[in-house]
Amino acid sequence: MSIIKKLALVAGIGALMSSTAYAEGLSGKVIGFSQIGSESGWRAAETSVTKAEAERLGVDLKFADAQQKQENQIKALRGFIAQGVDAILIAPVVSTGWEEVLTEAKDAEIPVVLLDRGIDAPEDLYLTSVASDQVKEGRVAGEWLVGAVGDKDCKVVELQGTVGSSPAINRKQGFEEGIAAASNISIIRSQTGDFTRSKGKEVMEGFLKAEGGGAGICAVYAHNDDMAVGAIQAIKDAGLKPGTDILVVSIDAVPDIFSAMAAGEANATVELTPNMAGPAFAALDAYLNAGTMPEKFIITESKLYTPTDDPQGEYDRRKGLGY
Numbered sequence: 001m002s003i004i005k006k007l008a009l010v011a012g013i014g015a016l017m018s019s020t021a022y023a024e025g026l027s028g029k030v031i032g033f034s035q036i037g038s039e040s041g042w043r044a045a046e047t048s049v050t051k052a053e054a055e056r057l058g059v060d061l062k063f064a065d066a067q068q069k070q071e072n073q074i075k076a077l078r079g080f081i082a083q084g085v086d087a088i089l090i091a092p093v094v095s096t097g098w099e100e101v102l103t104e105a106k107d108a109e110i111p112v113v114l115l116d117r118g119i120d121a122p123e124d125l126y127l128t129s130v131a132s133d134q135v136k137e138g139r140v141a142g143e144w145l146v147g148a149v150g151d152k153d154c155k156v157v158e159l160q161g162t163v164g165s166s167p168a169i170n171r172k173q174g175f176e177e178g179i180a181a182a183s184n185i186s187i188i189r190s191q192t193g194d195f196t197r198s199k200g201k202e203v204m205e206g207f208l209k210a211e212g213g214g215a216g217i218c219a220v221y222a223h224n225d226d227m228a229v230g231a232i233q234a235i236k237d238a239g240l241k242p243g244t245d246i247l248v249v250s251i252d253a254v255p256d257i258f259s260a261m262a263a264g265e266a267n268a269t270v271e272l273t274p275n276m277a278g279p280a281f282a283a284l285d286a287y288l289n290a291g292t293m294p295e296k297f298i299i300t301e302s303k304l305y306t307p308t309d310d311p312q313g314e315y316d317r318r319k320g321l322g323y
């Protein structure tokens with residue numbers, strides 16, 4: 001079974017990938033892909049899946065790694081436009097500042113598909129957006145915590161994603177909504193860990209220090225699993241037990257968080273499929289070959305996983321899928 005088929009199975013989105021295949025397909029089409037970088041295991045998997053899916057479909061994928069910088073993404077988009085590519089995929093690092101370059105793509109009649117993050121720009125500047133409901137992801141995480149702590153007082157520290165990115169903004173809002181009705185739960189510290197494992201560890205070390213070694217911290221909410229894995233290390237280094245002394249809840253469902261869950265060191269994660277390319281290529285196939293306009297927002301699932309969901313099995317199913 002190919003990597004793409006396995007991922008479709010895991011994410012339950014096989015139907016989305018196969019429902020709109022046109023005879024011409026995308027074979028021979030030149031598609032530019034501006035990727036943010038490789039800040040997380042999830043991002044690495046998205047890159048692997050996109051490349052594998054492009055190869056399977058015969059797409060000539062022009063890949064550009066922006067090293068987390070918006071200016072590099074804008075440069076890459078201008079390069080794709082100058083080459084006259086058939087379409088552009090972009091995972092936008094931050095949500096603002098895209099209007100000018102997307103207008104240039106529109107003027108050149110090159111359809112743009114947003115992957116995994118949203119932008120603040122008029123909707124006619126892109127063909128479609130394939131992403132999760134990031135507010136819902138945060139809300140699911142918050143509601144899980146409400147159920148897990150019951151009436152107990154719970155002081156939460158939050159590791160935010162990249163400043164100005166749509167998942168950081170929306171996952172914060174969603175979590176706050178999820179805990180809003182629980183007056184016993186409060187966020188006492190919140191800082192960016194930039195979606196990376198090393199920053200997550202560093203910021204968590206600061207939180208532990210500032211909170212008297214961590215005794216008063218009941219839970220850490222991380223906007224992605226990589227920061228949670230970094231936080232778990234910091235908690236252990238401080239002599240506390242992650243998953244027991246401090247609850248750990250995060251988003252992505254990468255193999256390493258399931259490994260931590262199997263060891264009793266993580267408590268909950270919300271799945272984000274790395275297969276954004278399947279629905280994106282299907283939309284482009286329909287648009288380029290039949291002029292069919294896709295839905296403006298193609299929303300992927302947000303499933304909660306806890307230790308009752310066979311974390312070792314989930315780890316085994318995901319490892320080797322490009323994470």
Ligand code: AHR
Nearest residue numbers: 040042043116167195224
């Ligand atoms: O935009 C999706 C987020 O970006 C993922 O949750 C995170 O791991 C990544 O870096």
